[in-house]
Amino acid sequence: NAGVMQNPRHLVRRRGQEARLRCSPMKGHSHVYWYRQLPEEGLKFMVYLQKENIIDESGMPKERFSAEFPKEGPSILRIQQVVRGDSAAYFCASSPRSGTGFSYEQYFGPGTRLTVT
């Protein structure tokens, strides 16, 4: 059973370009979370999605950032018009569905390290 897959592992973008980060959850997992890790910091929650639905985007910056988890295919975190401050590691986690709807185990992918030059 493959773990959470993220690609690319490293992404370099110039200021003003778009960055698209992909996440494929573990098989059987229907919940996806995106986190951002700045250097020497812990992870900060950005958004929580289920298939075709954004459940909680309270951690997403209001502008330039969007996320989706389509019916088919991976979850995508999209950053438009990147700036130097977007340079960070972006981690995706997935979680299985529980009978109560609450999934307490989150399994993380290896991350995408975004560098904005």
Add this chain to the structure above:
Amino acid sequence: GEDVEQSLFLSVREGDSSVINCTYTDSSSTYLYWYKQEPGAGLQLLTYIFSNMDMKQDQRLTVLLNKKDKHLSLRIADTQTGDSAIYFCAENDSGGGADGLTFGKGTHLIIQP
């Protein structure tokens, strides 16, 4: 708001026990977690504890939870060089839904030979 605090560094001798501490502020935390991150890697879920428990043991790992003081600790017995990593404490306030985790800044565990 929610806050999770950890000391930044812990240095121990190989073979000794390591105790990594964490405090949190959210009294409605339902699950508390320990993750391990090795350089350039993602986070590995080590263990978690439900808030109605006060201890959980899994091989070399022991988690202690003092809910009254909102204090969580991770003890690693017989620390090995492979345990060198950053250890993150995290909490989840389920509130009936699957919210994102709130993480501390991580404790760098340094192993001395």
